[in-house]
Amino acid sequence: MTGNFSAAAKRTFSRGPWREYAEQCAMFFRGFVEHPRMVGSIIPSTRYTVDAMLAPVDWGACKVFVEYGPGIGTFCKPVLERLRGDGVLVVIDTNPLYIDYLSRTIRDKRFHAVLGSAEDVREILAGLGIDHADYVLSGLPFSTLPDGVAETIAKETHEALAPGGAFLAYQFTSAVRDEAEPYFERIDEGFEWRNILPCKLYWAWKASGETASA
Numbered sequence: 001m002t003g004n005f006s007a008a009a010k011r012t013f014s015r016g017p018w019r020e021y022a023e024q025c026a027m028f029f030r031g032f033v034e035h036p037r038m039v040g041s042i043i044p045s046t047r048y049t050v051d052a053m054l055a056p057v058d059w060g061a062c063k064v065f066v067e068y069g070p071g072i073g074t075f076c077k078p079v080l081e082r083l084r085g086d087g088v089l090v091v092i093d094t095n096p097l098y099i100d101y102l103s104r105t106i107r108d109k110r111f112h113a114v115l116g117s118a119e120d121v122r123e124i125l126a127g128l129g130i131d132h133a134d135y136v137l138s139g140l141p142f143s144t145l146p147d148g149v150a151e152t153i154a155k156e157t158h159e160a161l162a163p164g165g166a167f168l169a170y171q172f173t174s175a176v177r178d179e180a181e182p183y184f185e186r187i188d189e190g191f192e193w194r195n196i197l198p199c200k201l202y203w204a205w206k207a208s209g210e211t212a213s214a
Contacts, residue, residue, distance in 0.1 A: 044074040045139065045170065048194035049201075053170055054078060056188070056203050057135055064130055066160075067091045068118040068138040068153070073102050075137060080108055090133075092116050092124060118153045121160045132162040143175035150179045158183035158206060167204040172197060180204040 045053075053075075057065075059082045067075055070091035079089050090112045093099050102113040114124050118140065125133065136157050142150040154176075157167050167184065169176040170192070177187055180202070190201035 044072060045199075046192075046195045047078075049170055049192045049199060050075055050078050052190060052192050053137065053168055053201055054082065056166065056168075057082070059083065062087060062134045064088050064090070064125075064133045064135075066121065066125070066133045066136045068121075068136065069093055069140045070102060070113075071098055071139070073106060075139075076102065076106055076111070079137075080106075080110065083110060085110075088112065088128075088130065090114060090125065090128065090130070092118055092121065119149060119156055121153075121156050125160060132165070133160050134162055134165050135168060136161060136165075137168040138176070139170055141173075141175075142169075142171060142179055143173040150175065154179040154183055161206045163206060163210050164208040165206050167202075167206075169202045169204070170195075170199050171202070172199055174200060177202050177204075185210075 062083065063086070065079055065083060065087065067079070067089070068091075070076055070093055073091075076089065076091065083089060088110050089108075091099075091102060092114050094115070094117055096115055099113045099115045102111075106113070112128060114128075116124055118138065121133075121136070125131070138153075138157075140153070142153075145153075154167075158180075161167065167180060169180075177189070177200075180187060184204035185207035186205045188203040188205070190203075192199055192201055
């Protein structure tokens with residue numbers, strides 16, 4: 001009986017969600033090893049971080065949601081579950097490993113995975129026929145990005161957002177706040193300790209009276 005149970009358990013593990021999770025973690029880690037300066041952590045964010053980060057979003061009004069550095073898609077499913085039926089989720093990553101994985105595993109007409117840099121967010125959106133984003137989420141490690149890249153991303157994100165839109169970021173340092181501060185009207189802050197490692201949360205809001213740049 002013990003032998004039968006062990007065999008059954010082995011089959012369940014090899015075919016079930018644990019195997020999928022293990023494969024996702026392995027891929028996430030591989031991406032970190034290949035591009036350590038572009039990946040914020042070797043472990044995906046927890047659901048507590050996901051829920052806290054997305055809590056301020058007005059999903060009824062959100063038509064275009066953008067994510068920088070989606071990795072294996074930790075935020076993608078939660079965003080798509082909340083996003084309106086006619087909405088669009090655009091994820092941008094410089095690692096073809098992640099883009100290929102997401103393109104194969106997420107089947108949703110609202111989803112677009114783009115191989116490219118967050119520095120080119122406006123060009124990428126224009127290529128998809130999108131004028132602006134309502135929210136932009138980033139897990140990119142602003143403190144380790146190459147010189148000048150973090151500043152450019154902050155500026156281009158502000159320009160890509162619609163009036164009243166927000167730049168959402170989860171980080172281990174305050175570097176993203178420092179880069180965003182010159183461009184955004186208000187930056188709200190939070191902290192999530194139920195993450196590995198505990199992380200800082202930021203929501204940078206574009207003034208409602210501003211215009212979205214083309």
